[in-house]
Amino acid sequence: MEDLFDDELDLVPEGYREYKRKHGRHFSEGLADFAVGRMKGEDGNEITPMTKEDVDKLLLEFGVEVKHAKEHDTVFVANMGLADYLGESVPDLEHLAKYIKNVIDDPDGYEGIAFARWLMDVCVMRVEVPWDEVM
Template sequence: MDRERLDAHDRMPDDIRAYLEKNGWSFSKKMCEFAVGHMKDRNGKKLEPLTKEQVDKLLKTYEIVLKHDNGYDCVYVANMAKSDYWGSSIGDEQQLARFVKDYIDDEDAYPGMPFTRYFADLIGSGTNVPWDDVL
């Protein structure tokens, strides 16, 4: 995709720009931990998060290979799906693994989509991120 992001010329705060310069529009390990650390399950309980190792094992178990994963994006997506859809649209680990594949490798997606959507959620919810801590 050769289109430029619409926010490419917006003035970003220095701490956010530093994160993006280091990680691009992808989740670093620390940023993923921050995001997932605020997730709750469908019953309002703090989410028991999946680690990168667990997500990698899950994908391997169901022979799923991601073409467009970057950083900790698939870990964020797996935990977001577990938080928001487990017990409703997603009922087992194979469905979770397929969801991660569908989300990460969506054919009409753009690079950095999982983090960009999370960033929009930060803006919408007014959530402040300790950017220096997640660098």
């Protein structure tokens, strides 16, 4: 799969290529922390984020196996669901676990789908990502 920036070399943020070589289209622990740290709940307040351990426990509790997740992808998706959907279209924690699987294992999706969507969001919003720090 071609990269978002392959045709627009002038758009490549400093440090992105090295990050991609090391992590591919996946969230490192540092990048997940950065991304989740910017999330707000429906009320506009910061969320209390779920850790990797919290997410792993949630998935195990409800017997949900995510096959295509790497590194901290599940942490990003879980916290996105927590911030934006839990209590609304995702009514409870069992459905949050299923939401994580649905996003990452989308049968007509692709590897790194959550990262790619997030990357497009930060590009459009012109968020400066400290690539060297989140490596």
